[in-house]
Amino acid sequence: MLKIYGTVMSRAVRTLWAAEELGIPYDLIATDPGTGSRSSEFLKINPNGHVPAIDDNGLIVWESMAINLYLAEKYGQGTLWPSDIADHAHIYQWSFWALSEVEEPVMTAIMNKMFLPEEERDAAKAQDAIKRLEVPFGILDRHLQGRETILGKQYTIADLNVCSVVDFAMYIPYDFSPYPALNNWLMAGMNRPAHQKVLGLLQG
Ligand SMILES: N[C@@H](CCC(=O)N[C@@H](CS)C(=O)NCC(=O)O)C(=O)O
Structure with missing residues (x-):
């Protein structure tokens, strides 16, 4: 297993x-x-x-x-894995993009807002990281305008991978209202039964 x-x-x-x-x-x-x-x-x-x-x-x-x-x-x-090799290229593209463009500012903001011991938190670092998210979140929001998924087809591992990096920002907490297409896609990912089941494990 x-x-x-x-x-x-x-x-x-x-x-x-x-x-x-x-x-x-x-x-x-x-x-x-x-x-x-x-x-x-x-x-x-x-x-x-x-x-x-x-x-x-x-x-x-x-x-x-x-x-x-x-x-x-x-x-x-x-x-989650379509058959078209062009789709694979975009799955890799968006998955690596999430790690290289989104994860660091999200983690910097969360660490300095909630995870570090209070005396080690740096509010300026958190604010700077939140500001830096405007660029990648703007890119994702524009990409999702008129699309329900990243590939514009079925829900794929690209959606899951990117969503699982972006959703950490909800702990900051982050105001997604300037990014309505991103926000709708994020909520759809959060509400998927498989995701809800895993989040349920948090409650023990
Ligand atoms: N790039 C790695 C990062 C893994 C990572 O840093 N995981 C954290 C938990 S979220 C960890 O294991 N931290 C414990 C440590 O670094 O000792 C990945 O995406 O798998």
Whole structure:
């Protein structure tokens, strides 16, 4: 069975959402919240000591986007993973874009708003990060105008991957009202039954 290492309060939520969406049975192997796992046993799985990581019948993969692209291609043919190679190009494009253009400012804002100990938080850094989100969020909003999904077709792993980076901004909290197309797409992603099921794990 697929093993997913991580916790719901980490980037492993992306992998859990993908597994639920794809209907793959899995075991969630809990690691220390906030610290990943530095145990010598876990470092053999992911030498970075970061989550998520997976063990799919002996195949180890780490890095959340790589994991999700692999799971979608293996288990989601015709659903989260379309057949057209041009669609694959855009799936990679938007997934890598989310990590390189959106994740850092979102994480900087969240860390300085809520996760760091209060005495270490820097309000100016949080404000600067929130300001920097205007560029990528504007790009995504314009792309989604007149489209319900990133590819403009069925819901794919591109939507799930990008949504799972953008939705962290809701913890800042972030005012998405200047981006109505992005906001509608984000809410649709949040309300997908597979996503709701994973968020339900947060409640225990
Ligand atoms: N680029 C990696 C980042 C993974 C990452 O930093 N995960 C955090 C949890 S959200 C972690 O394991 N932190 C613990 C640590 O760095 O020790 C990915 O997307 O998988």
